[in-house]
Amino acid sequence: xxxxxxxxxxxxxxxxxxxxxxxxxxxxxxxxxxxSRDEDESRTGFAHLFEHLMFGGSRHIPSYDEPVxxxxxxxxxxxxPDITNYYLTLPAENLETALWLESDRMLSLSFDPKVLEVQRxxxxxEFKQRYLNQPxxxxxxxxxxxxxxVHPYRWATIGKDISxxxxxxxxxxxxxxxxxYRPNNAVLVVAGxxxxxxxxELVTKWFGSIPAGVPYERSLPREPRQTQARFxxxxxxxxxxxxxxxxxxxxxxEEGFFAADLLSDILGxxxxxxxxxxxxxxKPLFNSISASITSSLDPGLLLIRGFLxxxxxxxxxxxxxxxxxxxxxxxxxxxxxxxxVKNQSEATLAFSEVELLNRAMNLAFAANAGNAAWVNEDxxxxxxxxxxxxxxxxxxxxxxxxxxxxxxRAEAKATV
Amino acid sequence: xxxDRTIAPPYRIIQTIHFPDFNxxxxxxxxxxxxxxxxxxxxxxxxxxxxxxxxxxxxxxxSYFAIKMLTEGTSATTSVGxxxxxxxxxxxxxxxxSPDRVGIVVxxxxxxxxxxxxxxQELIATASFPDKEWEDLRNITLQNLxxxxxxxSFLATVQLRASLFGKEHPYGRSQSEERITNLKKxxxxxxxxxxxxxxxxxxxxxxxxxxxxxxxxxxxxxxxxDLTLDQSEAVPPAFPAAIEPALVEKPESLQSSxxxxxxxxxRKHPDYYxxxxxxxxxxxxxxxxxxxxxxxxKGLTYGISSSVVTYRHEGYFTIGTDVKKEFTQQTLDEIRxxxxxxxxxxxxxxxxxxxxxxxxxxxxxxxxxxxxxxDRQKILLLEGLPADFFEQYVRQxxxxxxxxxxxxxxTYLQPDDMTEVVVGGK
Numbered sequence: 122x123x124x125x126x127x128x129x130x131x132x133x134x135x136x137x138x139x140x141x142x143x144x145x146x147x148x149x150x151x152x153x154x155x156x157s158r159d160e161d162e163s164r165t166g167f168a169h170l171f172e173h174l175m176f177g178g179s180r181h182i183p184s185y186d187e188p189v190x191x192x193x194x195x196x197x198x199x200x201x202p203d204i205t206n207y208y209l210t211l212p213a214e215n216l217e218t219a220l221w222l223e224s225d226r227m228l229s230l231s232f233d234p235k236v237l238e239v240q241r242x243x244x245x246x247e248f249k250q251r252y253l254n255q256p257x258x259x260x261x262x263x264x265x266x267x268x269x270x271v272h273p274y275r276w277a278t279i280g281k282d283i284s285x286x287x288x289x290x291x292x293x294x295x296x297x298x299x300x301x302y303r304p305n306n307a308v309l310v311v312a313g314x315x316x317x318x319x320x321x322e323l324v325t326k327w328f329g330s331i332p333a334g335v336p337y338e339r340s341l342p343r344e345p346r347q348t349q350a351r352f353x354x355x356x357x358x359x360x361x362x363x364x365x366x367x368x369x370x371x372x373x374x375e376e377g378f379f380a381a382d383l384l385s386d387i388l389g390x391x392x393x394x395x396x397x398x399x400x401x402x403x404k405p406l407f408n409s410i411s412a413s414i415t416s417s418l419d420p421g422l423l424l425i426r427g428f429l430x431x432x433x434x435x436x437x438x439x440x441x442x443x444x445x446x447x448x449x450x451x452x453x454x455x456x457x458x459x460x461x462v463k464n465q466s467e468a469t470l471a472f473s474e475v476e477l478l479n480r481a482m483n484l485a486f487a488a489n490a491g492n493a494a495w496v497n498e499d500x501x502x503x504x505x506x507x508x509x510x511x512x513x514x515x516x517x518x519x520x521x522x523x524x525x526x527x528x529x530r531a532e533a534k535a536t537v
Numbered sequence: 538x539x540x541d542r543t544i545a546p547p548y549r550i551i552q553t554i555h556f557p558d559f560n561x562x563x564x565x566x567x568x569x570x571x572x573x574x575x576x577x578x579x580x581x582x583x584x585x586x587x588x589x590x591x592x593x594x595x596x597x598x599x600s601y602f603a604i605k606m607l608t609e610g611t612s613a614t615t616s617v618g619x620x621x622x623x624x625x626x627x628x629x630x631x632x633x634x635s636p637d638r639v640g641i642v643v644x645x646x647x648x649x650x651x652x653x654x655x656x657x658q659e660l661i662a663t664a665s666f667p668d669k670e671w672e673d674l675r676n677i678t679l680q681n682l683x684x685x686x687x688x689x690s691f692l693a694t695v696q697l698r699a700s701l702f703g704k705e706h707p708y709g710r711s712q713s714e715e716r717i718t719n720l721k722k723x724x725x726x727x728x729x730x731x732x733x734x735x736x737x738x739x740x741x742x743x744x745x746x747x748x749x750x751x752x753x754x755x756x757x758x759x760x761x762x763d764l765t766l767d768q769s770e771a772v773p774p775a776f777p778a779a780i781e782p783a784l785v786e787k788p789e790s791l792q793s794s795x796x797x798x799x800x801x802x803x804r805k806h807p808d809y810y811x812x813x814x815x816x817x818x819x820x821x822x823x824x825x826x827x828x829x830x831x832x833x834x835k836g837l838t839y840g841i842s843s844s845v846v847t848y849r850h851e852g853y854f855t856i857g858t859d860v861k862k863e864f865t866q867q868t869l870d871e872i873r874x875x876x877x878x879x880x881x882x883x884x885x886x887x888x889x890x891x892x893x894x895x896x897x898x899x900x901x902x903x904x905x906x907x908x909x910x911x912d913r914q915k916i917l918l919l920e921g922l923p924a925d926f927f928e929q930y931v932r933q934x935x936x937x938x939x940x941x942x943x944x945x946x947x948t949y950l951q952p953d954d955m956t957e958v959v960v961g962g963k
Contacts, residue, residue, distance in 0.1 A: 465624065472580055
């Protein structure tokens with residue numbers, strides 16, 4: 122249970138305060154309601170490029186990191202298809218330093234051409250390092266456009282094509298900033314050893330004079346229900362053949378999300394899951410196999426990912442997985458399995474709320490998604506899922522025609 | 538009134554920290570249970586810590602396999618049955634291994650502690666080392682080692698520890714294919730029997746811990762008798778330390794992994810805190826001298842850092858980085874140069890103050906949860922440090938002067954005493 126209070130500034134900035142006086146620290150989380158799904162198809166990778174630019178100095182403050190370290194704080198950020206999130210922790214007495222820094226970069230970046238040049242290079246290197254020079258690094262780059270045909274989730278956060286980053290101009294950057302990085306398109310959470318009145322005063326002082334922007338109305342195309350199985354094959358110099366299967370499922374705060382989430386746990390979470398028991402222990406086709414979900418705000422994916430034992434063919438492994446999934450849809454889960462994954466989910470949720478910063482983030486994500494109160498409803502939603510709901514989820518999500526299957530073949534190493 | 542955004546708000550520096558104490562209870566059989574009861578979430582972390590690391594091995598590798606086999610089968614329950622039993626209540630387990638000690642850690646909802654404890658007791662008392670699981674674990678360990686041996690950074694760390702302590706010393710030796718293949722199951726099992734099954738151990742329970750949780754720990758872990766409760770230290774073996782530089786050529790690598798280090802001391806040394814400040818300044822954080830010079834100004838690397846590593850009986854200092862091969866010698870020269878500057882020129886007041894602020898804030902921020910606090914308290918208990926060790930930490934860091942920093946670099950960190958390891962090429 123995360124207790125909080127809230128207020129809104131005249132410029133539309135929504136602020137949530139979670140007091141916790143058992144720690145001397147404060148956590149500040151600022152989420153901007155913009156992710157790679159909001160990008161123009163011909164200018165992808167901008168939300169992520171922005172995350173880098175945000176550390177290159179703001180209008181009145183040349184460096185972001187140094188003042189944070191000076192007051193004993195630590196900070197970081199990340200970008201996803203849905204949001205761009207900035208966070209820091211510091212001694213609660215120095216809360217004002219965090220608000221000073223965050224408000225100045227919300228007011229305006231420095232828009233220094235040198236910063237754009239440096240960060241452009243860094244992002245291109247990051248693209249190479251994480252997506253091209255890693256075994257299976259391009260897996261999501263291949264899978265996304267297979268599973269999504271109209272929704273912008275079809276490109277990765279890093280961008281659809283690195284040329285979009287190479288060609289970004291300072292004008293593009295400024296336009297993006299003033300469209301999305303406005304107080305009325307953000308949620309601020311202040312948590313820890315702070316008092317509501319103090320937070321109100323300081324937030325009003327530093328953020329109150331930042332002008333509001335034109336409200337951003339998101340209207341993204343909804344991915345149509347998939348009615349035909351999709352298939353793609355690729356290859357690279359990797360150690361083992363990989364099998365990937367993605368299935369559409371509800372979004373993070375939509376009806377039916379937790380039934381599909383628990384279904385994925387029954388299939389592929391840990392050593393007692395069905396996929397692990399069947400394909401590592403009983404019939405050892407795989408070297409490793411698991412199931413996971415993307416947890417995106419718009420309808421997401423349930424993903425099964427396995428790497429094959431040498432000597433096993435992809436066709437054989439795929440057929441065996443399909444058979445296991447069909448059995449799941451036909452017969453559903455046992456009561457023991459349902460009880461197990463509900464206990465696991467409850468434990469994961471409780472442990473995720475131990476850290477102050479995680480509580481601040483969870484609160485910010487719920488508020489940004491539509492309703493701060495959702496942050497305390499997951500527990501109850503998980504409890505309400507029963508075997509019937511999981512079987513219904515299996516029948517809908519694991520439909521063979523809902524699958525996007527990727528065979529990732531290991532190429533034989535070129536002999537010199 | 539117009540707001541002047543160019544002026545930073547006033548700030549305060551952390552001068553003292555509040556550090557909650559352990560509550561220690563002795564179970565019926567004399568085992569110590571250390572409790573940290575903090576937090577609003579209904580969760581606990583149970584740790585059983587055995588003085589049974591590499592230090593105590595009769596055959597290299599025995600301690601690693603002894604702890605990893607703990608969840609692979611008992612006389613009553615199979616490996617699959619054990620993971621199913623933990624999974625059923627949503628509990629997560631972790632088996633930890635270090636040169637000094639090994640441990641089993643369980644994270645679970647507090648209400649499931651009564652179901653988790655009998656299982657933990659069963660593992661500690663009756664692990665049976667089944668043949669199939671032994672073979673599987675050995676194959677997985679070999680596979681992982683082969684993957685790691687492809688990485689220059691892994692090889693460099695292994696080589697540095699071997700160079701500093703000697704490759705047979707418990708702090709200097711590492712896994713090798715030969716050692717893994719030669720180790721007999723009975724040898725790992727004997728290590729388990731002597732140091733885990735029949736030996737006393739410490740229990741640390743943190744999170745939302747009340748009287749009921751303490752009683753249930755006593756009910757299951759407090760009943761085994763005939764445990765040796767003597768925790769006396771094994772006599773440290775005397776091994777010669779090597780300080781020859783090592784160069785491992787990897788013609789196919791694009792990068793070199795560099796390690797630069799020296800055997801130093803434990804947390805009990807009177808200069809420990811000052812050394813930490815000196816280390817931070819040189820390479821301990823993002824704004825350090827090495828990062829500024831070698832990454833930010835020269836762009837030779839993505840990252841470079843230095844650290845102070847302490848074990849129970851010994852410690853060492855190390856600098857580590859990965860660079861493009863052609864920059865190897867230049868990087869080594871720059872590291873030397875940065876140390877020499879710190880040996881001769883006193884650090885400026887502002888830079889030193891920033892480092893102290895950062896260290897104090899980072900430390901306070903690392904005490905957020907019951908688990909964080911238990912981790913710190915454990916160090917005091919296991920290493921036998923004074924109770925005010927961490928209260929001293931912030932005070933001693935702030936008391937460190939520019940003269941202390943000069944003394945640290947001239948006494949302990951002279952470049953000529955350092956062992957240099959390069960994996961890749963020069």
